Amino acid sequence: METMPMPLEALGAGPGGLDEFRISAPREIAAMLRQLYDGNVTLSLNAADGSVVRGTVWTMDSERGSLGLGIDAGDPALHALLECQEVVIVGYLDSVKLQFDIHNLVLVRGPNASVLSGSFPREMFRFQRRSAYRVRPAMRSMPTARLRHTDIAEMQLTLRVLDVSLGGCALFLPQDVPPMQPGGVMNQVQIELDADTRFLVNLRLQHITSLNADSQGVRLGCEFVRADAAALRSLQHFIDLTQKRGKLLSLT
Numbered sequence: 227m228e229t230m231p232m233p234l235e236a237l238g239a240g241p242g243g244l245d246e247f248r249i250s251a252p253r254e255i256a257a258m259l260r261q262l263y264d265g266n267v268t269l270s271l272n273a274a275d276g277s278v279v280r281g282t283v284w285t286m287d288s289e290r291g292s293l294g295l296g297i298d299a300g301d302p303a304l305h306a307l308l309e310c311q312e313v314v315i316v317g318y319l320d321s322v323k324l325q326f327d328i329h330n331l332v333l334v335r336g337p338n339a340s341v342l343s344g345s346f347p348r349e350m351f352r353f354q355r356r357s358a359y360r361v362r363p364a365m366r367s368m369p370t371a372r373l374r375h376t377d378i379a380e381m382q383l384t385l386r387v388l389d390v391s392l393g394g395c396a397l398f399l400p401q402d403v404p405p406m407q408p409g410g411v412m413n414q415v416q417i418e419l420d421a422d423t424r425f426l427v428n429l430r431l432q433h434i435t436s437l438n439a440d441s442q443g444v445r446l447g448c449e450f451v452r453a454d455a456a457a458l459r460s461l462q463h464f465i466d467l468t469q470k471r472g473k474l475l476s477l478t
Contacts, residue, residue, distance in 0.1 A: 227266040228448055230393065231272055231314040231325055232353055233458050243295050255326075258290045258350055266374060269295065269317040271328075271342075273310045276452070277303040284341050291346045293328060299340035313344075326350040360391040361468040367420040371397055376410030376431060383445070387419065392461060394432070394449040406431055411437055411451060423464040425457035 263283040270278040326347040350422035363369035369387035388396040430449040435445040
């Protein structure tokens with residue numbers, strides 16, 4: 227799953243803005259937080275410098291305007307998180323991605339647990355139908371990613387892009403290439419989806435998946451690391467066009 231925050235600035239540049247994703251009613255926000263609490267859902271707390279701390283909803287009080295998050299007080303990324311004025315939280319309810327900001331974080335240490343206490347969110351964003359954002363580029367356009375191997379810096383690779391979404395992409399790694407380790411970050415990757423869609427982005431290798439026996443390679447599931455607004459606008463345009471072409475082909 228994509229645990230990085232969705233790029234609200236880029237998404238809001240479209241005709242409909244962010245209204246279709248926004249939840250602003252306090253009762254509805256409280257209901258979403260309650261589901262996260264009841265399901266003991268793991269949340270990703272993202273600091274501005276890229277640091278991430280995992281946590282869960284521990285307590286919530288909409289009347290007092292407070293939210294408590296259970297975390298590991300020994301997490302080395304916690305210090306950077308506490309230095310931030312604003313932290314972006316991401317979590318999943320089934321296939322729905324929830325995202326919201328939290329401010330004024332304070333660490334409260336207790337005998338049985340440590341809790342980050344912050345302000346109750348005033349708005350939340352809900353991104354549904356994740357698969358609708360993911361498309362497969364046409365193979366005739368030779369979609370590629372040019373990058374360096376995660377563990378062998380001097381090894382430059384050109385890998386085929388299998389599919390792409392606003393949050394990341396999947397690449398094909400041939401079996402004759404040394405394996406990569408999940409968690410590695412590939413900087414300044416040149417993505418070229420077609421003649422009109424090219425951009426640079428950093429990728430984090432999230433997982434590796436085996437394909438069928440005849441594929442002679444594996445699938446690398448990669449997450450975009452803070453892609454800039456220009457790259458995301460270009461990517462959104464490509465996804466929209468690819469979806470439209472797919473619908474037209476299904477009618478013929």
